[in-house]
Amino acid sequence: MPTILGQNQYGKAENRVVKITRDGATHHIKDLNVSVALSGDMDEVHYSGSNANVLPTDTTKNTVFAFAKEYGIESAEQFGIHLARHFVTSQEPVHRARIRIEEYAWERIETSDAGEAKHSFVRKGQEIRTAQVTFDGEKWEVISGVKDLTVLNSTNSEFWGYIKDKYTTLKETYDRILATDVSGKWRFNWTDDEQTMPDWEESYEQVRKHLLQAFAETYSLSLQQTLYQMGARVIDNRSEIDEVRFSLPNKHNFLVDLEPFGLKNDNEVYYASDRPYGLIEATILRDGCEARIPVDLTNL
Numbered sequence: 001m002p003t004i005l006g007q008n009q010y011g012k013a014e015n016r017v018v019k020i021t022r023d024g025a026t027h028h029i030k031d032l033n034v035s036v037a038l039s040g041d042m043d044e045v046h047y048s049g050s051n052a053n054v055l056p057t058d059t060t061k062n063t064v065f066a067f068a069k070e071y072g073i074e075s076a077e078q079f080g081i082h083l084a085r086h087f088v089t090s091q092e093p094v095h096r097a098r099i100r101i102e103e104y105a106w107e108r109i110e111t112s113d114a115g116e117a118k119h120s121f122v123r124k125g126q127e128i129r130t131a132q133v134t135f136d137g138e139k140w141e142v143i144s145g146v147k148d149l150t151v152l153n154s155t156n157s158e159f160w161g162y163i164k165d166k167y168t169t170l171k172e173t174y175d176r177i178l179a180t181d182v183s184g185k186w187r188f189n190w191t192d193d194e195q196t197m198p199d200w201e202e203s204y205e206q207v208r209k210h211l212l213q214a215f216a217e218t219y220s221l222s223l224q225q226t227l228y229q230m231g232a233r234v235i236d237n238r239s240e241i242d243e244v245r246f247s248l249p250n251k252h253n254f255l256v257d258l259e260p261f262g263l264k265n266d267n268e269v270y271y272a273s274d275r276p277y278g279l280i281e282a283t284i285l286r287d288g289c290e291a292r293i294p295v296d297l298t299n300l
């Protein structure tokens with residue numbers, strides 16, 4: 001049976017580029033997921049394997065990161081226009097470029113002095129609020145929580161002074177992005193008297209606020225330290241809560257090496273890696289209280 005090649009396209013999908021623009025102490029963030037698809041004179045690579053017309057997908061990835069530095073990211077559309085124009089006008093065999101972009105929106109965390117954080121952000125609109133209520137006919141146990149509350153500090157995070165064994169390659173860092181999806185549960189000390197039931201709505205809003213502020217306002221030497229501060233802030237400020245447990249993925253953002261393209265990356269362009277990730281988990285208790293939230297939060 002003779003066959004012919006039909007529609008085809010290729011490129012690097014889902015380039016997770018994070019661009020931090022520093023305006024003094026005030027940082028701006030653009031967080032994109034960019035997918036490149038090129039098409040044109042690509043018959044030969046399919047028929048014979050000749051790569052003569054193929055711009056490597058690896059190059060399309062590098063171009064995304066280099067353009068973030070060279071042109072900045074004004075808007076997803078403008079960034080897509082730069083890229084598409086570049087691929088079609090610079091490579092003769094490429095006749096069409098389709099750039100798909102998802103942009104993740106971030107807003108500034110409100111600080112405890114009612115201002116806006118300069119370099120701490122919370123992802124817009126994706127958190128899930130959780131609640132577990134148990135009643136045995138006498139006593140109540142209420143455990144509230146949040147998951148997928150994504151936060152990011154674009155500075156004020158270091159990580160150094162750790163154990164180095166023969167398998168350690170990690171470089172010490174004195175200025176990194178710290179980002180996590182907060183999964184947390186907190187247990188109320190209210191157990192019986194319906195008259196003294198907490199205001200659940202108000203409590204959730206306040207806990208959320210304290211979590212975010214502690215994240216934004218902690219100068220972090222490790223995610224473990226930030227986690228502890230977040231829990232302690234809740235316990236210190238909310239007398240209705242005795243126990244908090246967190247599961248915090250360390251969502252690594254790696255600085256992209258732009259030297260091969262003659263560009264200096266001054267903590268501006270990052271590659272947001274989704275896996276593997278560090279996973280930092282701990283319970284923070286009011287002194288004298290008992291830990292009752294299950295260690296494995298996924299079982300709640």
Ligand SMILES: O=c1[nH]c(=O)c2[nH]c(=O)[nH]c2[nH]1
Pocket residue numbers: 159170221222223224250278
């Ligand atoms: O905040 C961190 N805690 C760690 O335990 C750790 N381990 C690692 O490789 N990076 C980090 N970062």
